Structure formats: structure tokens, C-alpha cells
Amino acid sequence: MRTLDSNTSLRIAIQKSGRLTDKTITLLEGIGLKFDDYKRSLLVKCRNFDVELLLIRDDDIPEYVQDGVCDLGFVGANTVAEDEADVTILRGLDYGVCRLSLAAPKNGGIKKVEDFSGKKIATSYPVLTRKFFEERGISDTTIVTLSGSVEIAPRLEIADAITDLVSTGGTLKANGLVEIAKIFDSETQLIQTNKPLSDGKKQLINKMLQRIEGHKTAAESRYIMMNAPETSVPEIKKIIPSMKSPTVMPLADNGMVAVHTVIPIDTFWDVMEQLKEAGASDIVMLPIESMIV
Ligand code: ATP
Numbered sequence: 001m002r003t004l005d006s007n008t009s010l011r012i013a014i015q016k017s018g019r020l021t022d023k024t025i026t027l028l029e030g031i032g033l034k035f036d037d038y039k040r041s042l043l044v045k046c047r048n049f050d051v052e053l054l055l056i057r058d059d060d061i062p063e064y065v066q067d068g069v070c071d072l073g074f075v076g077a078n079t080v081a082e083d084e085a086d087v088t089i090l091r092g093l094d095y096g097v098c099r100l101s102l103a104a105p106k107n108g109g110i111k112k113v114e115d116f117s118g119k120k121i122a123t124s125y126p127v128l129t130r131k132f133f134e135e136r137g138i139s140d141t142t143i144v145t146l147s148g149s150v151e152i153a154p155r156l157e158i159a160d161a162i163t164d165l166v167s168t169g170g171t172l173k174a175n176g177l178v179e180i181a182k183i184f185d186s187e188t189q190l191i192q193t194n195k196p197l198s199d200g201k202k203q204l205i206n207k208m209l210q211r212i213e214g215h216k217t218a219a220e221s222r223y224i225m226m227n228a229p230e231t232s233v234p235e236i237k238k239i240i241p242s243m244k245s246p247t248v249m250p251l252a253d254n255g256m257v258a259v260h261t262v263i264p265i266d267t268f269w270d271v272m273e274q275l276k277e278a279g280a281s282d283i284v285m286l287p288i289e290s291m292i293v
């Protein structure tokens with residue numbers, strides 16, 4: 001076991017190869033961390049921060065973080081919950097979104113949760129599955145733990161039904177299965193070890209968290225610019241749910257101004273229509289790379 005002193009780099013566990021890999025790297029690069037060739041090595045040093053990435057199977061991440069082999073990990077909430085790992089969840093991240101669901105053959109006798117009583121269920125998530133049935137007072141299901149390809153278990157007559165991770169439901173459908181109930185909602189989580197960390201590492205983690213927050217706010221915001229008669233400015237100020245007061249600049253045309261501000265993306269269309277009605281024209285929207293509020 002390595003010593004957790006300030007001379008060691010902040011070690012972050014990420015999935016080596018799978019659904020979370022590229023999105024996690026994109027997020028880390030998006031907050032300013034630079035890596036060389038992360039696909040070719042298991043331990044990758046960051047070029048501009050005292051950080052290194054350990055690339056491993058996602059199933060191993062909670063335990064590596066729990067044991068302090070890694071200080072942080074990016075992994076699905078489903079994996080963290082199934083492992084019941086002793087780690088701190090720092091925050092959820094909006095990728096790797098899926099749900100763990102119970103599914104059964106389309107034309108079989110299982111239509112609702114109570115129908116699972118006495119049935120055999122194949123799953124890679126025995127802990128979450130058992131918990132789900134226990135909470136509903138169903139204690140006579142048999143859980144068959146498989147490490148993969150769970151969706152073919154009913155056809156092979158290994159089990160009557162399954163639990164599996166679902167995002168669109170396409171895989172279930174292709175295997176003649178229907179979703180009966182949701183067991184668990186999942187997204188990627190940033191987890192931290194509960195082992196002691198040096199002050200240097202704590203500072204670095206705080207910095208990363210702030211940058212992730214800024215990155216998320218930027219992704220959910222747009223910079224908008226418009227031209228308007230100066231007399232419309234009070235009305236425009238009322239319409240824009242601006243974070244701070246908008247920038248108002250005079251234009252060469254007498255009585256006209258340019259208004260610049262930042263708005264949440266989900267308000268864009270409503271705001272734009274109202275701005276037009278208030279007299280604004282030439283409304284332009286731009287993406288924002290990053291922002292610190
Ligand atoms: P590994 O080789 O690392 O064990 P894996 O096959 O277990 O890989 P992936 O299929 O790459 O893992 O899934 C990784 C994570 O992506 C899941 O644990 C889950 O959090 C998330 N995920 C998002 N959508 C889905 C989906 N539709 N099916 C499976 N996982 C999904």
C-alpha cells in the first residue's frame with residue numbers, strides 16, 4: 001500500500017475501456033487536465049497537474065477508492081451501490097445515465113412485481129436486486145448471479161426473468177423482454193476515498209470540483225447578444241433571467257444599443273420570443289466553453 005503523503009500524485013480511477021471512458025476523459029480535459037496517450041497505458045500521468053489516472057475495470061473502481069489505492073474515482077452509481085463501498089460520493093455527473101430494471105419475457109406470466117414471487121432472476125446486481133424484493137416483502141425469489149450477457153438467460157432457461165441496465169430499452173426489446181419495474185436510477189458519480197488525504201490533495205480535489213461546477217454551468221448556459229432600441233432596455237432587463245445585470249453598449253445608430261448577457265439554455269426559446277416582442281433584433285446565441293460564477 002502506498003503512503004498517502006503530499007509527495008504522491010492525486011490518483012484517479014477511471015474505466016479502462018467502456019461506456020464511461022471517453023466521457024470521463026472529455027470531462028477531465030474540459031476542466032483543463034492534459035493527458036498523453038491514455039489508451040495505451042494503465043497508469044497515465046497528467047501533463048499539467050499532479051494527477052495520475054489508473055485505468056481499470058469499472059467493477060474494481062469502488063474498492064480501489066475504498067482501500068485508498070486511488071483517491072478519486074469516476075464510476076456508475078449502480079456500481080457504487082452494488083459494491084456497498086465505504087466511499088464518499090462527491091457529486092453526480094450527467095453522463096452514463098441509465099436505470100437498473102426488472103425485465104421478463106414479453107409473452108410470459110410475469111407482468112408486475114408480485115409475479116416475481118417464487119421466480120428465478122438472473123442479474124449482475126444481486127445486492128440491489130435482493131434489496132428491492134426485501135423492501136417489498138417478497139422473500140422467495142432465487143437470484144442467479146451472472147457477470148454478463150444477462151439478457152439471454154430467459155431464452156437459455158437459466159432464469160425466468162432478469163435485471164439489467166437500460167438506457168433506451170433497445171437491448172431488452174431485441175431479446176424479447178419487457179421492462180416490468182425500475183430498481184435503481186443511475187448516473188456517473190465522482191467518489192472520494194475515506195482514507196486520510198494530504199492538504200495538497202484536498203486542495204487539488206476542491207479545485208477540480210469547482211472547475212467541474214463551472215464546466216456544467218457553462219454547458220447549461222448560452223451567451224446571447226442582441227440589438228435593441230435604448231427605450232426597450234428596461235423591458236429587456238425584466239425578460240432576461242440574467243445572472244448579473246446585462247452589458248449594454250451604445251451602437252453607431254442613434255438610440256440603438258447592443259445587449260450582451262448569459263442565460264440558462266432551457267429558457268432560450270421563451271426568452272428569445274419575448275425579446276423580439278420587446279423590440280430586440282439580430283439575436284445571436286453562442287456556446288460558452290467554461291465559466292466561474
Ligand atoms: P468493464 O469491462 O469495465 O467491466 P462493463 O461491460 O461492466 O465494463 P459498460 O457496459 O462499459 O461496463 O458500462 C459501464 C457503465 O456505464 C455501467 O456500469 C453504467 O453505469 C453505465 N451505463 C449507461 N448506460 C448503460 C446501458 N445502457 N447499459 C449498461 N451500462 C450503462
Ligand code: ZN
Nearest residue numbers: 057058059060
Ligand atoms: Zn463492469
